[in-house]
Amino acid sequence: MIDDITRQRIIDTAQIVEVIGEFVQLKKRGANYIGLCPFHNEKTPSFSVSESKGIYKCFGCGKAGNVVNFLMEHEKISYADALRWLANKYHIEIKEKELTQEDIARQNERESILIATKFAYDFFVRQLHHTDEGKSSGISYLEKRGVRSDIVQKFGLGYSPLYNRAFFEYATQKGFQPDVLQKAGLVNKGNYDNYSGRIIFPIFNLSGNVVGFSGRRLSNDETIAKYFNTPDTDIFHKGQLLFGLFQSKRAIVEKDQCYLVEGNLDVLAMHQMGMENAVASLGTSLTIEQIQLIKRFTKNICLLYDGDPAGIKAAIRGIDILLQEGLNIKVVLLPEKHDPDSFSKTVTDVAFREYITQHEQDFILFKSEILLKDTAHDPIKRGIA
Numbered sequence: 301m302i303d304d305i306t307r308q309r310i311i312d313t314a315q316i317v318e319v320i321g322e323f324v325q326l327k328k329r330g331a332n333y334i335g336l337c338p339f340h341n342e343k344t345p346s347f348s349v350s351e352s353k354g355i356y357k358c359f360g361c362g363k364a365g366n367v368v369n370f371l372m373e374h375e376k377i378s379y380a381d382a383l384r385w386l387a388n389k390y391h392i393e394i395k396e397k398e399l400t401q402e403d404i405a406r407q408n409e410r411e412s413i414l415i416a417t418k419f420a421y422d423f424f425v426r427q428l429h430h431t432d433e434g435k436s437s438g439i440s441y442l443e444k445r446g447v448r449s450d451i452v453q454k455f456g457l458g459y460s461p462l463y464n465r466a467f468f469e470y471a472t473q474k475g476f477q478p479d480v481l482q483k484a485g486l487v488n489k490g491n492y493d494n495y496s497g498r499i500i501f502p503i504f505n506l507s508g509n510v511v512g513f514s515g516r517r518l519s520n521d522e523t524i525a526k527y528f529n530t531p532d533t534d535i536f537h538k539g540q541l542l543f544g545l546f547q548s549k550r551a552i553v554e555k556d557q558c559y560l561v562e563g564n565l566d567v568l569a570m571h572q573m574g575m576e577n578a579v580a581s582l583g584t585s586l587t588i589e590q591i592q593l594i595k596r597f598t599k600n601i602c603l604l605y606d607g608d609p610a611g612i613k614a615a616i617r618g619i620d621i622l623l624q625e626g627l628n629i630k631v632v633l634l635p636e637k638h639d640p641d642s643f644s645k646t647v648t649d650v651a652f653r654e655y656i657t658q659h660e661q662d663f664i665l666f667k668s669e670i671l672l673k674d675t676a677h678d679p680i681k682r683g684i685a
């Protein structure tokens with residue numbers, strides 16, 4: 301918890317025009333500042349900020365509040381995180397209060413896992429870009445897959461060297477304790493690197509902290525799992541995170557729609573094709589927590605699937621959970637044998653976007669069509685129908 305004195309200090313220090321100015325282009329108009337409202341679509345500015353009153357108000361959609369409300373609404377973060385955001389911007393030290401010994405121990409552990417994870421992230425990124433092995437194995441793999449370098453940067457991709465103590469040795473040299481590295485899921489019980497020889501897809505939480513990794517093997521060696529994901533840690537709960545959400549959240553709000561794809565590379569391909577509102581569920585089937593996460597940004601979900609029968613079945617499975625959560629579901633079937641990643645390599649970005657927007661169909665209709673088709677080919681089911 302942030303104590304009241306610090307909270308007040310943060311609110312008193314924060315300059316609303318300066319903070320909102322980071323997200324909205326503001327122009328001085330009389331005593332106030334005006335700009336285009338970030339919460340609804342408009343061509344003439346009706347969003348007004350009052351420096352003296354410390355509030356903003358949109359005369360178009362009615363959104364209003366103080367600087368903390370703005371951050372909560374715009375960045376989709378909690379009250380406490382909005383305060384932390386401001387404290388960070390204005391270099392105000394936060395002292396957390398009323399913690400038991402147990403809380404402190406747990407918090408320290410969480411904190412050290414977070415620090416070790418960030419340390420590993422920096423290591424992996426450096427390995428990819430600044431070592432011969434990273435360039436010859438990692439970069440060349442990404443180039444072969446057609447991933448553009450701006451996308452590599454945007455998603456903070458990295459590389460973990462083949463030598464399976466490379467990270468462990470470096471980290472312990474820098475003072476990290478083996479048990480922290482284990483708890484962070486970076487090394488196994490024998491202190492061997494968990495991600496060696498893999499391309500690293502970092503997973504960010506909504507505040508932009510790296511909390512875990514998804515590592516993809518580079519070889520075709522089927523005896524090794526294709527992906528290795530961070531096991532659940534104090535900071536990483538797979539079922540509560542979505543790959544790409546941090547990079548996509550702004551576009552999801554703007555477009556008021558979220559594309560759900562199956563793999564990390566599909567998310568990258570979508571961004572590369574100019575559809576920056578795409579997330580993937582980290583290799584699990586969708587959980588309620590993940591759906592609620594998306595719901596904070598939009599109620600409109602569109603599922604992209606491989607157009608073969610297995611893809612269609614996958615599209616139908618698990619959709620009820622989305623409908624129960626009151627979401628509007630659309631489905632796009634890609635040309636047979638294609639996922640978004642492979643499809644994106646066969647067409648221009650314009651054709652890619654056109655295909656997807658033109659093939660969005662309502663899920664309920666989609667499902668009944670499939671069932672009808674099924675019935676038509678099946679005399680027994682036809683009899684029942």
Ligand SMILES: [Zn+2]
Nearest residue numbers: 337340358361
């Ligand atoms: Zn508005």
